[in-house]
Amino acid sequence: xxxxxxxxxxxLAEEKPTDTDSGVDKDIQDCLSGKDRKSFITFAGxxxxxxxxxxxxxxxxxxxYGRDFAGSGxxxxxxxxxxxxxxxxxxxVERSPVFAISTIHSFCWLMIGGFNDDIRQWYRETIPEEIAxxxxxxxRGRPGAASDARKRSIARLTERLEWLSTPQNFVYDPNGxxxxxxSLSHADVLKIFAYFVANKxxxxxxLVNKFPFIFVDESQDTDKGVINALFQLQSEYAGRVTVGLFxxxxxxxxxxxxxxxxxxxxxxxxxxxxxxxxxxxxxxIGLGNAIRREDxxxxxxxxxxxxxxxxxxxxxxxxxxxxxxxxxxxxSNMAEITADAGWSDAAAKETAVLLLEHxxxxxxxxFAELVDALTTSESIKGRIxxxxxxxxxxxxxxxxxxxxxxxxxxxxxxxxxxxxNKSPLLEESIFEGNKDDPLLTARQAEAAFRDKISSNHVSxxxxxxxxxxxxxxxIPQKLRPYTDNLSEAGSASETSDDPKIIDxxxxxxxxxxxxxxxxxxxxTPFFQIQGxxxxxxxxxxxxxxxxxxxxxxxxxxxxxxDDEAGGFMFSYEQxxxxxxxxxxxxxxLAAGEETGLDRTRRLFYxxxxxxxxxxxxVIYTSDVAAVRANLISRGFxxxxxxxxx
Numbered sequence: 001x002x003x004x005x006x007x008x009x010x011x012l013a014e015e016k017p018t019d020t021d022s023g024v025d026k027d028i029q030d031c032l033s034g035k036d037r038k039s040f041i042t043f044a045g046x047x048x049x050x051x052x053x054x055x056x057x058x059x060x061x062x063x064x065y066g067r068d069f070a071g072s073g074x075x076x077x078x079x080x081x082x083x084x085x086x087x088x089x090x091x092x093v094e095r096s097p098v099f100a101i102s103t104i105h106s107f108c109w110l111m112i113g114g115f116n117d118d119i120r121q122w123y124r125e126t127i128p129e130e131i132a133x134x135x136x137x138x139x140r141g142r143p144g145a146a147s148d149a150r151k152r153s154i155a156r157l158t159e160r161l162e163w164l165s166t167p168q169n170f171v172y173d174p175n176g177x178x179x180x181x182x183s184l185s186h187a188d189v190l191k192i193f194a195y196f197v198a199n200k201x202x203x204x205x206x207l208v209n210k211f212p213f214i215f216v217d218e219s220q221d222t223d224k225g226v227i228n229a230l231f232q233l234q235s236e237y238a239g240r241v242t243v244g245l246f247x248x249x250x251x252x253x254x255x256x257x258x259x260x261x262x263x264x265x266x267x268x269x270x271x272x273x274x275x276x277x278x279x280x281x282x283x284x285i286g287l288g289n290a291i292r293r294e295d296x297x298x299x300x301x302x303x304x305x306x307x308x309x310x311x312x313x314x315x316x317x318x319x320x321x322x323x324x325x326x327x328x329x330x331x332s333n334m335a336e337i338t339a340d341a342g343w344s345d346a347a348a349k350e351t352a353v354l355l356l357e358h359x360x361x362x363x364x365x366x367f368a369e370l371v372d373a374l375t376t377s378e379s380i381k382g383r384i385x386x387x388x389x390x391x392x393x394x395x396x397x398x399x400x401x402x403x404x405x406x407x408x409x410x411x412x413x414x415x416x417x418x419x420x421n422k423s424p425l426l427e428e429s430i431f432e433g434n435k436d437d438p439l440l441t442a443r444q445a446e447a448a449f450r451d452k453i454s455s456n457h458v459s460x461x462x463x464x465x466x467x468x469x470x471x472x473x474x475i476p477q478k479l480r481p482y483t484d485n486l487s488e489a490g491s492a493s494e495t496s497d498d499p500k501i502i503d504x505x506x507x508x509x510x511x512x513x514x515x516x517x518x519x520x521x522x523x524t525p526f527f528q529i530q531g532x533x534x535x536x537x538x539x540x541x542x543x544x545x546x547x548x549x550x551x552x553x554x555x556x557x558x559x560x561x562d563d564e565a566g567g568f569m570f571s572y573e574q575x576x577x578x579x580x581x582x583x584x585x586x587x588x589l590a591a592g593e594e595t596g597l598d599r600t601r602r603l604f605y606x607x608x609x610x611x612x613x614x615x616x617x618v619i620y621t622s623d624v625a626a627v628r629a630n631l632i633s634r635g636f637x638x639x640x641x642x643x644x645x
Contacts (some may be wrong), residue, residue: 008638010635011283011286011287011290011311011635011638012282012283012285012286012302012308013277013282013283013285013286013288013289013299013300013301013302013306014301014302015282015301015302015303015304015305015306016275016276016301016302016303016304017303017304018276018278018303018304020275020276020301021048021049021274021275021276024042024053024272024273024274025052025053025056025057027270027272028040028042028053028056028057028244028272029056029057029060031242031244031270032057032060032061032064032213032242032244033060033064037242038242038268038269038270039234039242039243039244039266039268039269039270040244040245040269040270040271040272041219041244041245041246041247041261041265041269041270041271041272042244042245042246042247042271042272042273042274043247043248043249043271043272043273043274043298044246044247044248044274045248045250045251045274045275045277045288045292045298045300045609046248046251046277046279046280046288046300046605046606046609046610047277047278047279047280047285047300047552047609048274048275048276048277048278048300049274049276049278050217050246050247050248050274051088051089051092051217053246053274054078054089054215054217054246055089055092055093057215057244058076058078058089058093058099058215059093061076061098061213062093062096062098062099065098065212066096066098069098070097070098073210074209074210074211074212075097075098075099075100075210075211076098076099076100076211076212076213076214076215077100077102077107077210077211077213077214077215078099078100078101078102078215078217079102079103079104079107079214079215079216079217079222080101080102080103080104080217080218081103081104081217081218081221081222082103083103083175085217085218085550086101086102086103089101089217100211103174104190104216104222104223104226105174105186105189105190106174108189108190108192108193108226109172109174109184109189111193111196111203111206111207112189112192112193112196112203113170113172115196115200115203116167116168116169116170117167118196118200119170119184119192120164120167120168120170122192122195123160123161123164124161124164127157127160127161127164128161130157131154131157131158131161134150134153134154134157135154137150138150138151138154160181163181168182169182170182170183170184171183171184172184172189174186174189175388190223190225190226191225193226193229194223194225194226194228194229197229197230197232197233198229198232204233204236204237207233207241208233208237208240208241209240211241212240212241212242213241213242213243213244214230214241214242214243214244215243215244215245215246216230216243216244216245216246216247217246217247218246218247218251218550219245219246219247219261220247220248220249220251220252220257220258220261221247221251221252221253221254221256221257222247222256222257222258223256223257224256224257224258224259224261227245227257227258227261228258230243231243231266234266235266235267238268245261247261249261249296250291250292250295250296250298250602250605250606251549251602251605251606252602253545253546253549253599253602253603253606254546259594273298275298275299275300275301276300276301276303277300277301277302277303277609278303279552279609279612280302280306280309280609280611280612280613281302281306281307281308281309281310281611281612281613281614282302282306282307282308282309283308283309283310283311284309284311284608284609284611284612284613284615285300285301285302285306285609287311287608287609287615287636288300288605288608288609290634290635290636291601291604291605291608291636292605293635294601294634295598295601295602295605307613309611309613309614309615310334310337310338310613310614310615311608311614311615311616311617311637311641312334312337312614312615312616312617312641312642312643313616313617313619313631313637313641313642313643314330314333314616314617314618314619314643314645315619315621315624315627315628315642315643315644315645316618316619316620316621316624316644316645317620317621317622317624318561318563318620318621318622319563320620320645323364323561323564323620324364326645327353327364327557327559327618328346330557330616330618330645331343331344331351331557331616332344333643334555334557334614334616337614338555338613338614340554340555340613340614342554342555343555343614346541347541348541348555350553350554350555351541351553351554351555351556351557352541352542352543352548352551352553352555352556352557352610353541353542353543353556353557353559354542354543354544354545354548354556354557354558354559354607354610355542355543355544355545355559355561355565356544356545356559356560356561356562356564356565356567356570357544357564357565357566357567358371358384358385358544359371359372359375359565360559360561360564360565361535361540361542361544362531362532362535363564364542365531365532365534365535365540365542366528366530366531367528367529367530367531367532367535368528369524369525369528370460370521370524370525370528370529370532371384371532373517373518373520373521373523373524374392374517374518374520374521375517376513376516376517376520377513377514377516377517378513379513379514380392380513380514380517385536387536390476390478391476391478391479391518392529392532394475394476394479395460395463395526395529396529396532396533396536397533398417398421398473399463399467399473399529400529400530400533401413401417402414402417402418402421402449402473403449403453403463403526405417406446406449406450406453407450407453407454414446415439415442418442418446418472418473421473421474422474423442423472423473423474424471424472424473424474425441425442425445425470425471425472426442430442442472444470445470445471445472446472448466448469448470449463449466449467449470449472452466453526456525456527457525458525458526458527459522459523459524459525459526460521460522460523460524460525460526460529461482461522461523462526463526464479464482464483464522465482465483467483468483469483478514478515478518479518481515482518482519482522545558545603545606545607546603546606548606548607548610549606551610552610552611552612553610553611553612554611554612554613554614555611555613555614555615555616556607556608556610556611556614556615556616557615557616557617557618558607558608558615558616558617558618559618559620560572560576560617560618560619560620561619561620562620563620563622564620568596569596569599570596570599570600570603571596571597571600572600572604572619572621573621573622574596574597574600575597575600575601575604576619576621576626576627576630576631577623577626577627577629577630578621578622578623578626578627578630579622579623581595581597585597624644628642628644
């Protein structure tokens with residue numbers, strides 16, 4: 001059927017009863033029972049109830065094996081992709097001790113921690129290979145910044161190899177930044193686990209004895225080395241360990257996942273496919289099916305009685321000015337089209353506006369200058385949007401709440417914040433010096449602080465200097481150099497439990513990198529931290545394309561703007577026909593390798609299927625006519641679903 005002959009009904013998903021997939025859960029449970037247990041992989045597309053199936057499998061195991069496991073110390077390992085996912089599953093199984101639920105990094109560290117001699121030997125074998133590769137690239141390369149970075153890496157690795165000549169005890173924090181000499185990196189924990197499973201029979205024995213069942217959630221994004229190690233483990237210990245994978249290859253949007261997952265399974269593994277989408281309207285499921293037709297051809301059904309729903313495309317040329325106002329206008333337009341006032345509510349929790357890059361959010365939420373400055377440091381860039389950067393959190397979670405309370409003249413909240421953050425002004429020595437009015441110094445400092453932040457244009461540095469001058473708060477180590485010329489700040493540092501300005505275990509180039517970034521960031525307006533705080537704490541409607549996997553919203557607006565994003569991993573311009581594929585892409589296509597087009601297709605699927613009722617794609621492009629024709633010819637859109645602005 002050509003696109004010209006397609007009717008509106010052709011864009012809607014077929015309806016089926018809600019219990020269409022009920023047999024899948026029963027079949028999974030059959031794999032987990034009896035002597036002849038079978039490992040399996042379950043493909044569960046958007047809204048198909050993947051977590052429901054996982055919980056049903058866990059409940060079945062608890063009912064059948066729970067008592068035996070409690071007596072023998074055995075558990076079911078449930079490996080997830082994020083801490084939030086782990087917490088959700090823990091709640092669903094009522095935190096039963098039968099289950100060991102953790103992220104992939106925590107699970108791998110649990111297994112390799114304590115194998116210090118083996119870890120040391122692994123490094124002693126792999127580091128020379130890394131050095132040799134860097135030297136080969138250095139010989140081929142040219143002088144410049146990249147060459148300087150390679151030389152620093154070679155020197156650092158050589159130094160670490162020498163350090164490894166004596167026994168060491170290794171440490172690792174799955175939720176932190178591991179920079180000390182004896183800390184394992186996040187990537188190395190996964191590599192070492194996979195290597196040990198394949199080459200250390202003792203660890204494999206410990207693993208299968210402790211965990212007769214291993215379930216992996218979001219298996220498409222789980223490190224391919226770990227996935228293949230589990231395949232090998234199950235093959236060698238088939239009668240003693242059962243592995244269950246839950247995921248959807250079409251939703252593989254993070255690097256490191258196994259691209260061939262599901263294309264060929266080990267012998268005797270079972271494959272299940274959940275086809276019901278319990279989440280979305282028929283039109284949105286239909287779009288997801290159209291996207292998948294060009295990939296794995298899996299399709300989904302809508303539940304009987306599901307509403308039709310809405311999909312709209314708004315096409316604009318690159319360079320369009322005043323994007324925020326235009327996008328707000330599009331949301332108002334969607335409110336009229338859908339008769340849903342929620343589209344016009346900027347604070348609606350069931351609305352999401354998805355952008356390709358965090359920087360694009362910063363431009364729309366007023367913290368672009370801060371982010372632009374901090375992301376010049378690669379080490380900060382990798383952590384700032386995970387919410388675990390100490391210095392950024394100091395401003396977002398300590399200074400900003402104090403500023404808001406002070407400007408509101410909320411004396412009780414001010415004092416509560418100073419107490420909870422261990423203000424030096426509330427120490428016993430300060431009270432002893434002002435027995436008649438113990439809080440006098442704190443009130444004076446807070447008044448000076450309020451006076452400084454009363455200007456909307458005050459910079460981070462001015463706020464930091466005021467805090468240091470009046471010793472109002474303990475300042476993080478990496479920010480102290482910017483206030484060292486202030487006498488009170490100097491005394492604060494001297495009385496600190498740890499007076500170091502920097503972490504001596506951090507690489508010198510990384511420290512320099514962060515110092516330069518903060519020097520720029522401290523010159524930016526302080527109240528930009530408010531937009532950053534609201535974004536990180538999900539108090540705004542903006543999200544990133546990648547950051548919403550697993551979420552769902554009544555209304556979703558997807559903003560596609562390669563020009564503004566400036567990335568290279570995804571290209572909507574190529575995917576939607578505005579630009580020809582690059583020579584590199586054509587070469588990879590011919591070789592059957594993954595390309596940016598594949599990654600973009602999967603991202604387009606993920607973002608499109610977050611919506612339950614209505615979906616708006618806002619596309620900034622160099623060729624509006626080409627994108628319009630492309631959307632129609634591929635069955636992604638009807639003529640009446642596209643507006644050119």
